[in-house]
Amino acid sequence: MKRTWMIVALFVGVHLAGCKSNPQLPVSFADHGLNAQSGRVGVAMTALPKVDTAFPGADCLLCIATAATANSSLTKHTHGLTSEDLSTLKEGIAGRLRTKGVDVTVIAEDLNIKQLKDFSDGGVNIAKKDFRPLKDKYKVDRLLVIDITRLGFVRNYSAYISRGEPTAALNGTVSVVNLSTNTYDFFAEINQSKGAEGSWDEPPDFPALTNAYYAVVETGKDAIEQPF
Amino acid sequence: MKARVLPFAICATGSLVLAGGTIPVAADETSSAADLDIAALSLRLPNEEKVSFAALPNDATVAGDPGSMLYAGPLPVALIEVAAHGAFESHKQANEKKTKNSLNDIVLAPYQGSLSHFTNAELMRRALDGLPTHGTKVLVQYSEKAGVGWLIECSPRFFMTPDARALVLQNDIVIHSPDAASPATFKNVVEVVGPPRDSVGKDSENTWMVQDGAVLTGASVDLLRESLSLALSELRGDFAGPARAFHTVRYPRGGEEKMERAQTLRQTPQRVVLKTLRGWIMSVPAAA
Numbered sequence: 001m002k003r004t005w006m007i008v009a010l011f012v013g014v015h016l017a018g019c020k021s022n023p024q025l026p027v028s029f030a031d032h033g034l035n036a037q038s039g040r041v042g043v044a045m046t047a048l049p050k051v052d053t054a055f056p057g058a059d060c061l062l063c064i065a066t067a068a069t070a071n072s073s074l075t076k077h078t079h080g081l082t083s084e085d086l087s088t089l090k091e092g093i094a095g096r097l098r099t100k101g102v103d104v105t106v107i108a109e110d111l112n113i114k115q116l117k118d119f120s121d122g123g124v125n126i127a128k129k130d131f132r133p134l135k136d137k138y139k140v141d142r143l144l145v146i147d148i149t150r151l152g153f154v155r156n157y158s159a160y161i162s163r164g165e166p167t168a169a170l171n172g173t174v175s176v177v178n179l180s181t182n183t184y185d186f187f188a189e190i191n192q193s194k195g196a197e198g199s200w201d202e203p204p205d206f207p208a209l210t211n212a213y214y215a216v217v218e219t220g221k222d223a224i225e226q227p228f
Numbered sequence: 229m230k231a232r233v234l235p236f237a238i239c240a241t242g243s244l245v246l247a248g249g250t251i252p253v254a255a256d257e258t259s260s261a262a263d264l265d266i267a268a269l270s271l272r273l274p275n276e277e278k279v280s281f282a283a284l285p286n287d288a289t290v291a292g293d294p295g296s297m298l299y300a301g302p303l304p305v306a307l308i309e310v311a312a313h314g315a316f317e318s319h320k321q322a323n324e325k326k327t328k329n330s331l332n333d334i335v336l337a338p339y340q341g342s343l344s345h346f347t348n349a350e351l352m353r354r355a356l357d358g359l360p361t362h363g364t365k366v367l368v369q370y371s372e373k374a375g376v377g378w379l380i381e382c383s384p385r386f387f388m389t390p391d392a393r394a395l396v397l398q399n400d401i402v403i404h405s406p407d408a409a410s411p412a413t414f415k416n417v418v419e420v421v422g423p424p425r426d427s428v429g430k431d432s433e434n435t436w437m438v439q440d441g442a443v444l445t446g447a448s449v450d451l452l453r454e455s456l457s458l459a460l461s462e463l464r465g466d467f468a469g470p471a472r473a474f475h476t477v478r479y480p481r482g483g484e485e486k487m488e489r490a491q492t493l494r495q496t497p498q499r500v501v502l503k504t505l506r507g508w509i510m511s512v513p514a515a516a
Contacts, residue, residue: 057293057295057296155291156291156293156294157294158294158295160313161297161310161317162317163293163294163295163317164289164290164321165289166291167289195291196289207505210489210505211487211489211505214476214487215489218476218478
């Protein structure tokens, strides 16, 4: 009986923890966005992820192995794709902000969000990590953070069976954190995806999928730059 | 190879207007702006009598959502379940794809009357007449033996964008040198995306049909002429040179912005000529 209660408590605990880690909802700028009155703004970006394939829905070990084997040539090709077109993002946004009179500093190094301490005083539109120490480190009042978390191709699965064709994907977030209060002035998810035009299964070079990948990189750049 | 290309030496460089005064859009300078000095050129008709027209296929991918499935029972039963699951998914995805393209026929419906009279013989005769070559130009039947000189064989397929604002030509082109025994000196696909027509509201489809479809057929002729001209330019070595970097080129296709990862071979204010990841030659309208 005691054991049953422990299992129930664990189940409830896991669910409550899940509720606590609700994803951040979009936040729009309160006024007209960043401008000359926004103080010093740093533009930073996390390290770009490896361009890779993902097979959501292939969850069991054997399913993962099956999906990986079935798509091995695509994965091999994917590892050869570049993400260098995204390297101009920080400068691009900085240029746009400068035209609005914003005092911008481009943070050259990759930002490692995971290394930041958790921010305990949680609340609505407050960052879960403590960005405040970065105010002195980078000598800025606000930090514009570009965090691209997935880049490559996604093919959805249901156990061993693919549910469709692979699509090029770029996922991440773009946010502006007020480094005095650790609150979000702006937060948006970036989810871009595109399939191949025509046939996708053309190993070893997958030209249609490769084209879709670079198109997604472009539309991702557009989506990240557009709010600024 | 080079020696065979030499007879294509350029006589003079000029410009050719793609619109030819027939398309109700801004005049669009062709990307292959050169006159070709070819003593004799034959263009072989394809086997099909009518010009191939279709709506551009819907490029919305059937991607599905991640799912889960439990296969119960002993191993042989589980294997049967996996096979049945696979068959079910495959059938479902095929149906979904079919549904996405089910409205394609509607795009071309207003033009079928005019297109039903449009033959490859007319298309190719007009395209050949407009080719800027200085020698004789002959249209030969599919089964007819070609005369002396260069021979072009091609299979043009035209597509209309879903918004009916532009035509796209995909043309499989083979060019044989005057030395009949030699293998083809050019074999590639040339894709030409026409300039987008202005959006003209509810009557947009009818502007193709001015003068009983003359605008639509005229635009088709211009695209075919440009595709042949590009193939000859490639053959002549116009696009040779150090390897260019691949980059993403944006261009309008109808009212939509499209992107192509490609090497830029030639650029004018109106058009851009590309070599795509497939190795195709592609001519697209320059982005505004």
